[in-house]
Amino acid sequence: GxxxxxxxxxxxxxxxxxxxxxxTYSDSASNYFPWYKQELGKGPQLIIDIRSNVGEKKDQxxxxxxxxxxxxxxxxxxxxxxxxxxxxxxxxxxxxxxxVTFGTGTKLQVIP
Amino acid sequence: xxxxSQSPSNKVTEKGKDVELRCDPISGHTALxxxxxxxxxxxxxxIYFQGNSAPDKSGLPSDRFSAERTGGSxxxxxxxxxxxxxxxxxxxxxxxxxxxxxxxxTFGSGTRLTVV
Numbered sequence: 001g002x003x004x005x006x007x008x009x010x011x012x013x014x015x016x017x018x019x020x021x022x023x024t025y026s027d028s029a030s031n032y033f034p035w036y037k038q039e040l041g042k043g044p045q046l047i048i049d050i051r052s053n054v055g056e057k058k059d060q061x062x063x064x065x066x067x068x069x070x071x072x073x074x075x076x077x078x079x080x081x082x083x084x085x086x087x088x089x090x091x092x093x094x095x096x097x098x099x100v101t102f103g104t105g106t107k108l109q110v111i112p
Numbered sequence: 113x114x115x116x117s118q119s120p121s122n123k124v125t126e127k128g129k130d131v132e133l134r135c136d137p138i139s140g141h142t143a144l145x146x147x148x149x150x151x152x153x154x155x156x157x158x159i160y161f162q163g164n165s166a167p168d169k170s171g172l173p174s175d176r177f178s179a180e181r182t183g184g185s186x187x188x189x190x191x192x193x194x195x196x197x198x199x200x201x202x203x204x205x206x207x208x209x210x211x212x213x214x215x216x217x218t219f220g221s222g223t224r225l226t227v228v
Contacts, residue, residue, distance in 0.1 A: 034216050043116075043203050043219030044155070089155065098168060099145060100217075102155040 002027045002094035006103030013080050014111050021106045023090035024072040030092045033073045034100065035064060038087045048075070080110045114138070116220035118204050124226045125194055133189040133223045137206030144187050145207070145217065146179060150200045158202075161187065194227045201225070 003026040013019050025033075031052035036044035050057045050064045050073065057064050061080075066073045077084055087107050091100040117136040125131050137144050146158040157171035161181040172178070176194075181187040191198055201224050205217035 036217075036219075041221070043205070043221050044217075045219065046216040049216055098143075098162065099157060099160050101157070102147075104154040 002030065002092050002101045004090060004092050004101050004103045006090050006106060008106060009104065010107045010109070012109045012111060015080060015082060017080055019077045019080055019084070019108055019110075021075045021088055021090070021108070022072060023074070023092075023103050024070075025092040026071065027092065027094070028068075028071060032093055033064070033066060034091050035062075035075050036089045036091065036102075038089065038105075040086075044089055077108075080108075082110050082112050084108060085110045116204055116206050116218050118202075118220035118223050120223060121221065122224045122226075124228060127196060127227055128193055130190065130192045131194055131225065133191075133202050133204075133225070135187045135189070135204030135206075135220060137185065137187070137204070138208075138218055139185075141206035141208050141218070142184065143207040144181055145205045146187070146189050147203045147205065148200045149203055149222070155203065158189070191225075194225075196227045199225055199227045 006023045034049035035047050037047045038044040048059050048062050048064050050066050052068055055066055061078050063076045087105045089105050090103040094101040119134045142163045144161040147155045148158055149155055159179045160168040176192045179189045201222040203219055203222045205219045207217050208215045
């Protein structure tokens with residue numbers, strides 16, 4: 001089955017700085033990589049995803065990059081704001097691609 | 113409603129009791145998933161329903177856990193003879209399409225289960 005590793009587990013940045021979270025996966029056939037943001041007391045929310053036919057995707061202050069050769073993908077948040085503080089999860093397809101396996105999460109703290 | 117609805121939001125139960133957790137997915141979403149999140153931990157897959165196909169139960173931790181989905185819509189997760197290690201947040205998600213994962217999940221807010 002798919003194995004997804006996520007680093008770092010915690011990340012503190014000053015407001016306005018950039019944050020980068022990295023994930024690796026094991027199944028070279030995987031072709032869809034979503035990122036979820038979980039705020040306290042809420043369920044995770046899909047914030048961005050990327051498919052294997054592109055190397056980078058941007059949406060305002062967030063971007064995701066994918067390196068299929070190295071089997072890793074990263075979330076980049078620029079100009080961080082306090083409301084970006086949350087737990088972020090990466091994911092990759094598993095189980096015959098009918099579901100996803102999540103990384104272990106990164107707790108991001110943006111310090112005002 | 114527009115989102116995934118879970119009830120109850122909080123449940124405290126005594127060890128050994130049975131509990132039922134409910135999930136109302138987004139109308140038209142054919143895929144429904146249950147995940148478990150222990151305190152400060154990641155998301156553990158429990159079970160997956162897709163249309164009228166047999167569910168993928170590969171993540172259920174023991175035979176005390178079961179789930180059903182009636183009419184391709186509402187799902188109920190049942191935990192029998194609850195144990196303290198069952199304490200966690202149980203999250204339900206739904207997704208559109210046959211290969212639901214490619215469309216991304218919409219999660220509910222979860223049910224926080226505490227077994228005392």
